[in-house]
Amino acid sequence: MSDFDFSVIVQNWAFLAEGLRYTLQVTLTAMIGGILIGTVLALMRLSSIAPLQWFAAGYVNVFRSVPLVQVILAFYLILPLVLQMITGKQIPVGAANSAYFTFTIFEAAYYSEIMRSGIQSVPRGQVGAGYALGFTYGQAMRYVVLPQAFRNMLPVLLTQTIILFQDVSLVYAIGATDFFGAADKITQRDLRPVEMYTTVAVVYFIICFTLSRLVKWLQSHIAIIR
Amino acid sequence: MIEINNVSKWYGSFQVLTDCTTQVSKSEVVVVCGPSGSGKSTLIKCVNALEPFQQGSIVVNGIAVQDPKTDLPKLRAKVGMVFQNFELFPHMTITDNLAIAQIKVLGRSRDEAVDKGLKLLDRVGLKAQAAKFPGQLSGGQQQRVAIARALAMDPICMLFDEPTSALDPEMINEVLDVMVQLAQEGMTMMCVTHEMGFARKVANRVIFMDRGAIVEDAAKEDFFGQPRSERAQAFLAKILNH
Amino acid sequence: MNYHWDWMFFFQETDDGLKYYDWILSGLGWTTFVSLASLAVALILGSVLGVMRTTPKRWLVGLGDAYVDVFRNVPLIVQLFMWFFVVPELVPENIGLWMKQDLPYFVIAIVGLGLYTAARIAEQVKAGINSLSRGQRFAGLALGFTEWQTYRYVRLPMAYRIVLPALTSEAMNIFKNSAVTYAVGILELYFQYKQIIEKTSQVLEITIVVTLCYFVLAFVMNRILAFVEARTRVPGLIVGTKGSK
Numbered sequence: 200m201s202d203f204d205f206s207v208i209v210q211n212w213a214f215l216a217e218g219l220r221y222t223l224q225v226t227l228t229a230m231i232g233g234i235l236i237g238t239v240l241a242l243m244r245l246s247s248i249a250p251l252q253w254f255a256a257g258y259v260n261v262f263r264s265v266p267l268v269q270v271i272l273a274f275y276l277i278l279p280l281v282l283q284m285i286t287g288k289q290i291p292v293g294a295a296n297s298a299y300f301t302f303t304i305f306e307a308a309y310y311s312e313i314m315r316s317g318i319q320s321v322p323r324g325q326v327g328a329g330y331a332l333g334f335t336y337g338q339a340m341r342y343v344v345l346p347q348a349f350r351n352m353l354p355v356l357l358t359q360t361i362i363l364f365q366d367v368s369l370v371y372a373i374g375a376t377d378f379f380g381a382a383d384k385i386t387q388r389d390l391r392p393v394e395m396y397t398t399v400a401v402v403y404f405i406i407c408f409t410l411s412r413l414v415k416w417l418q419s420h421i422a423i424i425r
Numbered sequence: 426m427i428e429i430n431n432v433s434k435w436y437g438s439f440q441v442l443t444d445c446t447t448q449v450s451k452s453e454v455v456v457v458c459g460p461s462g463s464g465k466s467t468l469i470k471c472v473n474a475l476e477p478f479q480q481g482s483i484v485v486n487g488i489a490v491q492d493p494k495t496d497l498p499k500l501r502a503k504v505g506m507v508f509q510n511f512e513l514f515p516h517m518t519i520t521d522n523l524a525i526a527q528i529k530v531l532g533r534s535r536d537e538a539v540d541k542g543l544k545l546l547d548r549v550g551l552k553a554q555a556a557k558f559p560g561q562l563s564g565g566q567q568q569r570v571a572i573a574r575a576l577a578m579d580p581i582c583m584l585f586d587e588p589t590s591a592l593d594p595e596m597i598n599e600v601l602d603v604m605v606q607l608a609q610e611g612m613t614m615m616c617v618t619h620e621m622g623f624a625r626k627v628a629n630r631v632i633f634m635d636r637g638a639i640v641e642d643a644a645k646e647d648f649f650g651q652p653r654s655e656r657a658q659a660f661l662a663k664i665l666n667h
Numbered sequence: 668m669n670y671h672w673d674w675m676f677f678f679q680e681t682d683d684g685l686k687y688y689d690w691i692l693s694g695l696g697w698t699t700f701v702s703l704a705s706l707a708v709a710l711i712l713g714s715v716l717g718v719m720r721t722t723p724k725r726w727l728v729g730l731g732d733a734y735v736d737v738f739r740n741v742p743l744i745v746q747l748f749m750w751f752f753v754v755p756e757l758v759p760e761n762i763g764l765w766m767k768q769d770l771p772y773f774v775i776a777i778v779g780l781g782l783y784t785a786a787r788i789a790e791q792v793k794a795g796i797n798s799l800s801r802g803q804r805f806a807g808l809a810l811g812f813t814e815w816q817t818y819r820y821v822r823l824p825m826a827y828r829i830v831l832p833a834l835t836s837e838a839m840n841i842f843k844n845s846a847v848t849y850a851v852g853i854l855e856l857y858f859q860y861k862q863i864i865e866k867t868s869q870v871l872e873i874t875i876v877v878t879l880c881y882f883v884l885a886f887v888m889n890r891i892l893a894f895v896e897a898r899t900r901v902p903g904l905i906v907g908t909k910g911s912k
């Protein structure tokens with residue numbers, strides 16, 4: 200502790216910031232993509248068509264029972280194989296790009312469970328009221344049920360996003376340079392683990408703590424519509 | 426036995442109790458009544474220090490409750506208390522509910538504690554239920570177990586906080602019968618209750634509370650014959666016609 | 668597609684004379700050990716923290732809250748790296764040296780994963796205790812229990828029963844989270860997975876097998892806790908409600 204060297208942080212700040220930017224990009228992409236796919240999965244799960252239910256249930260259960268690091272590595276290796284199978288060409292994907300895909304697919308499983316309970320929190324009468332106005336199933340979902348479900352579940356969706364933001368650090372497994380990866384690479388070169396890892400921990404803490412307080416505030420200010 | 430002297434209590438800036446003074450002597454039965462929110466539960470909880478208070482003093486059996494040096498668990502073990510919602514421990518059998526505090530607080534052996542518990546259970550007419558769990562008994566039965574549980578500690582006095590108000594009407598009497606018997610045996614009792622039949626039968630004095638203050642503290646005959654305050658009159662008229 | 672399926676590679680010999688399935692079994696053993704040990708740490712510490720946060724003592728509540736805030740808002744891999752590479756530099760030199768040289772890796776990993784999980788358990792335990800009616804504490808105190816005895820005999824036994832489903836999912840999660848300890852040198856299942864892929868390139872077979880392993884671990888944990896739940900069920904009580912009304 201005698202010589203905590205702030206200059207190491209200052210010198211490498213640009214590289215760290217670049218990593219943080221990547222982390223945020225993956226988080227936002229996976230949040231938007233994950234919520235969209237997750238909503239579709241939730242609708243499939245709640246539909247009356249058995250094969251759709253099975254598919255959605257299988258998808259969710261598989262991804263919820265494997266470690267994320269394993270999925271990150273597996274997709275990184277399997278994605279090029281699949282692309283090659285489809286296009287017939289060798290397409291290098293790269294660690295950084297494969298993570299966008301992996302996190303979107305993986306988080307969709309978690310978001311879908313949240314959307315499912317959100318949809319179930321909307322009273323059945325609401326769908327009936329939608330049909331009574333002449334809406335189709337799609338319209339009733341789009342204009343009546345999903346907006347309420349989304350609103351009711353907003354705090355939970357955001358909490359999941361905070362977890363996602365932390366989980367991006369696991370791209371360490373494939374060597375991508377996220378915020379933590381950047382710090383780790385600097386450490387390998389400069390051998391300043393104390394400064395680097397502490398910086399990552401503190402920055403993560405400040406961001407996640409602030410966001411989770413915001414979610415808490417939101418939770419007490421959004422009345423659940425029932 | 427119980428002396429309450431000028432007790433005042435605040436929740437933040439809200440005053441729940443205002444300068445309450447009364448006493449309960451040995452073998453006396455005192456009934457406390459008053460409208461909802463008047464501070465009856467709060468006052469009775471102050472007696473065994475379940476609620477702290479900021480001013481005044483309460484002395485139970487010569488021991489000052491508010492004194493930081495008082496061994497509260499020891500004092501509370503001697504003061505039995507019965508709650509509106511029974512508060513049996515749901516994860517324990519009736520037998521264990523009766524025995525646990527005897528074992529852990531009084532240091533009795535398990536055999537001794539179970540023996541004593543079962544005797545009291547018999548006394549409240551529930552011997553057959555010993556192996557059941559609280560969730561398997563009716564409200565009236567649960568409340569009788571709760572009384573037996575308090576008695577198992579050999580209390581020097583008993584506090585009751587609306588023991589019958591969470592019960593269906595047909596179960597009220599089975600609990601009141603136990604309380605009447607207890608009173609007739611000479612137990613010192615302080616009872617928050619609106620059961621005026623009970624008060625008429627066994628109370629020595631009736632205390633009427635309103636907005637945190639003791640408005641009326643009179644012998645039973647005086648209270649029912651001629652309540653002095655208008656508020657007590659109105660209250661009596663309301664619950665007697667009801 | 669020119670992927671070459673080969674399920675028999677699991678029985679091939681590796682450089683160290685073992686077969687690939689031996690690697691998997693050894694990884695499975697470490698995953699189980701690290702996970703269960705961390706779970707034990709997390710249950711004990713999480714319970715203490717959860718109880719602290721429900722006491723009337725402000726400083727205990729503050730301490731418990733601060734712990735949960737810190738350990739929930741920093742990623743697990745960063746926490747593990749802190750324990751391995753930062754903490755030994757911050758403590759007195761002889762202790763730091765001992766941590767780096769003599770303390771087995773897995774102990775630090777278990778402590779790291781345990782402390783991380785404790786924050787989650789603390790949340791559950793606190794929620795369980797707070798879901799009980801205030802009267803239960805009063806009833807205990809009125810019988811002469813000390814504050815601690817009301818926890819020991821009255822409040823915790825009910826709180827655990829109420830939050831058992833949530834604890835079950837935490838206990839299932841810990842196997843998944845233990846995979847992160849590969850990054851600090853624990854030779855658990857994910858480490859072996861990675862190593863086998865590097866050696867053989869049979870990505871699909873090994874992914875399927877390892878996925879099944881994690882499935883089985885979580886499933887067994889689920890069954891064990893379902894058994895505990897059945898054994899501790901209280902007759903006449905619907906768990907999730909507050910006992911008496």
Ligand SMILES: Nc1ncnc2c1ncn2[C@@H]1O[C@H](COP(=O)(O)OP(=O)(O)OP(=O)(O)O)[C@@H](O)[C@H]1O
Pocket residue numbers: 436439441459460461462463464465466467468
């Ligand atoms: N923990 C608390 N914090 C703030 N105010 C409280 C608290 N507990 C009780 N009060 C208030 O104190 C007042 C007296 O409450 P108390 O429970 O003693 O009334 P009561 O006479 O027993 O009423 P009831 O007949 O409804 O049981 C009420 O106005 C209540 O709202």
Ligand SMILES: [Mg+2]
Pocket residue numbers: 465466467586587
């Ligand atoms: Mg009351």
